[in-house]
Amino acid sequence: MRRSACQRCRAKKLKCDGPKPCSHCRKANTECIARTVSIGTTARPLLPAQVRAEASVPQSAVLEEVNSLDLSKTLLAKGSEHYSASAIPGGHTCNETAQQAPPWREQIPFVLPDQAILDSLARQYFISVNWFMHVLDEESFNELSNEHSSTATVPDSRANFSVLLVLVWALGAHYLWTDPSAPYDHQYLANFRLQAFSYVESRWLHLLSHPNLETVQVGILFGSFHLFNGLPNLGFGILGSTIKTAQLIGLHRGFPRTPAYGHDRNTCTKVWWALEIFEKYAAIAFGRPCGIDDSDCDVPDIQVLPDDAGNLRYHWEKCRLYRIVGAFLGRRKDPKGPKSLHDIHLQLRAWFDALPDDLRVKPDVEDSHGLNLRLQQAVALQLAYDNIQIVLHRQAVFTPRSNPSIATNNDTSLDQLVESAMRTASVTNNKAMLPICLSSHASMHIAICLFTAGVVLAGLCLTDRPTYDVNQLLSGLERIITFYQSFPGQHYNLVSQCLEVLSTLQLKCNRSIPSNPSQSELASNTTRADLAESIQIDRMGK
Template sequence: MDITRKIIRMHGRNVVKRATSAIPDGQDHIIAASRRQSYSAKREAHSILGVSLPPKEIIDDLLEEYFDSVHWFSLVIYGPTFRRQYDSVADGYAYQSQKGFLILLATVLGIASWYRAETSVSNSKFSNEDWGGWRVRLFAVAETRFLELMDERSLASLQTCLLLGTYHVYHGRPNASLALLGATIKIAQAMGLHREPIRSGSDENEERKRVWWTIYTWDRFASITYGRPLGINDSDCNVSLPADMNEWARPQTENQQGVLICFSTYQNQLSKLYIIASPLIETIFGLRMSSIGKESFTARYTELMEDVSRRLTNWCDQLPTSLRFNFDYDIPFEASLEEKVYRRQALALQLTYDNILIILHRPIMARQVDSLCRSSPVPTHDVNTTWPTISTTMSENLPENPNFSSLIDSSQQWWAAAIRISCITKLPNTAQLATDSHLVGFLAIILFNSAIVMVVYALSDPLSNRAQEAKRNLTRILRLENLLGKRSSLSQQSGVILQDVIQLLLDCETQAMLGPACGGRSLNEETAHSSSSLASYQSTVEDAPHVSQSTNPQTNSSSSTNVSTNPSMDEMLRLNESLSFVQKVFFPVNDFDDNWATPIIPPTQQHVSFGNNSYSNNWSPANADGFENSESYPEDFRTVDNGIYWIWEAS
């Protein structure tokens, strides 16, 4: 249609006057109609939307909540432009052409209603307002007009889809969020947002850039979170990052001093981080399911990993001071709004960075686990169960001359990233700050991945000092997950599954403590071997801290011949074996007893205090037992969609 328009305009005709809305890349009939209706009389907003928006006083209160809780994390809208558009409809009247903005406004208010309902606002004159009711009614405005949004190629429709998608991924509807992402990418590409604007510098162009890079970072996050291919190819885009611009976090009024903050520096740093990681993310999904040989995969991936790791280090070194997360500092509750914003943004960047390290080192750590899982027996809860070790299959799965130094380096980065993530549990005020914002669901996902890394390490060496350190961190992570569960169903479900995995770890620790005494033999058999040599006895005692999950003496003796001469390889084998062990909780085989999917222990009490700093909002400390009746949990909290935790799948 673009060429056709140019040809017709050469002869003095304007193709926009013709109906082209049914032709691909034709003129959107809504846009064409809006140009005619812009000059018509204003109408009441509820007659355009079909529902009434809240009174202006409540809208103003909710907009303040949105900019405090959501805007700093997801820069979907550009504050100055949004506030100007809102001022034009604040009296309750709007042009028909402003319908797209009214839907966007309703979505913004719906999200703000959710956060206002979940936080304590004792100083608000609307503390008795039915925020839950407003949330349902306001979300219905966009959800009932979904096809209309898809058909309208406008920034407002894109922003609405973005807000709905980023909200649902953290609040119980991840599949809907993924579908919204796909639609949003295509609408944005149809509007040309992935191309550099011809004229730069205007607020509209900066807003277009901001929307595009929000979509880009969402696409990368979704690819990592869901384990799906990227929706945006870097080679198809040439749009630059948006400029750093100050915005009013709180507008200047007669009764309130305004607060100017530069939110966009965070978005640009987040975009740069995902740009660096994109080649490895693309490699994971381009090769993970293919028939490429393991040796070829390892060589290609290791080379790319070294380059990406170097660039990630440079990214960390160049971060602005305001966006560097200080693990030795916990923000006070009386901190300024600006300090809270930068603290949250620094935490979000740190969590993203460490989560990327966990994801990107995963293929190197466990490329051989799929073969192990195919040969594993049906798991049971018997601590005396014999589990196959990866030693018996490594010879056919590993290259002849594997680069164990890169594997050890990956394992160290894995562990270090997990430990850094877990440190948030030692900063109660910072954790509270994250819980009261759009970061709550994101934090739950990252904490869960950190916990599983530590479980894998603890399972590989159940009686080691590192395993004990892992258990201490796991305890704090589980308690924080349970606190987050008050705000997010994703957190609630993650906590239930994490309890299952912790119970598995405790079972394996019991097996490791008892295993050396019996070695998989009965008491009579052990008595018959009581005349074993002193050297054999000493070997048994010295090996006790490093006992693997398997108690099969034949397997252990055969593997020791191949592994004991290479401690690095021994560590890798145990890590791979422990990872496959965890997968039996996440991905049981099809013919497995359904009871295995039921949580082994009841969900943990939802209330806890960290040290002497108790959380606000009436979150009382846990009771002495630390458990409550599992029947009190809704049915949909008992399980979680495994697709969102693809990283722990045997692939």
């Protein structure tokens, strides 16, 4: 076989210089698809009628990811781009990466502790955050951090890493502060984290105006922190600007247009995964359309995981889960998406059934296993799955007329609602819940999932559906409320507000149910084994 012009160059009548990708496709940031001709044959020229017929085929009206500045660069001789273009969309100052910033420590408006303390804060970050949200690779981060810390001044192109470094320290200090057993002065930790978060906030606009991979990493971590810690609207806004920044640097195509200092393609892929999961999680939590269009992203999935995938397996499975539900988030006019709610449901069940054994929640776990990282990931993954199933099916049960496109059996959705909500309530007894909720980035993920399940359980109690025993539903609600009342982390407004809402709903449920002393006692004391025996839910999709 010999190579001819690629499909895009042939269609646009451009001179294709090959090899794949050709310069035209590379500049347009599009896939370069080769056309081949068998050896021993000659490509026959198209007749005029054939040319007219090919030209008449309608082309998809999709905006090509090329701006006017990109086009101007193709018109100029290579190497003549010595001009400032920072005010033009898609441009930057030509000598920006060569500028030397002042000593980076002098730019931080508060006194940093000894390096040994900063290193311990960074270690705490990876203990509390990275197992749940993989934004940084620990080994490469430590290498960059050591290099950064040993240098007084850094190029302006690496200034964003200084902000990322401070944010990592701030998050480490925050999760040490939430743990009363941490061997540090908690007042110092409280003051340090506030100063560090304030500094990151003051640099956010600068990060956006000088976008690179670190900007995206800071946006994911800072946005998710606010989403989980009392300022969800702020976190949602930071998330939105982070998505646009990621698209601006080309991260949605698998690798930034400009080289990412100290990062390879795999690192960039994992950062996009974290952003994609965060965006879809937020869309579900807020009940708003997703800002990432899956059909317009080229970030690959990992087809085959190594046997020693370790922590990567959890993040891979979570990414697969949220990519399934992506078709449900804002795809109202996509003819290629799943045709019904039931289609998505079956894909979710297939994903859940295929989970490896070490990422499944075990019904009974000894105390000694409470700190097992894999168990924490299994709990977080199950809660994410059930939270998605609840949000997916509750509209079919509670508001079936609000969306006429829903095509599913309400009894099927009701079964899945009860199954997922009761399983979420039962996980409060799992020993892994203590370390997750005490000092972990996933603590408010737990609280949000419990709240979603609790509201649905209360709603089912208040409907006229006699399919399930109300006492069993109340027992699940009671478990969630009890867990909130003794929540390990004591610094979260989200927990107290969720508790207030669910307690009010519980009171309304109790008032609406005929008075029966034994019912109340049963709702408070039913064990998980009793629930498993009394609620027999047929597996869906059979």
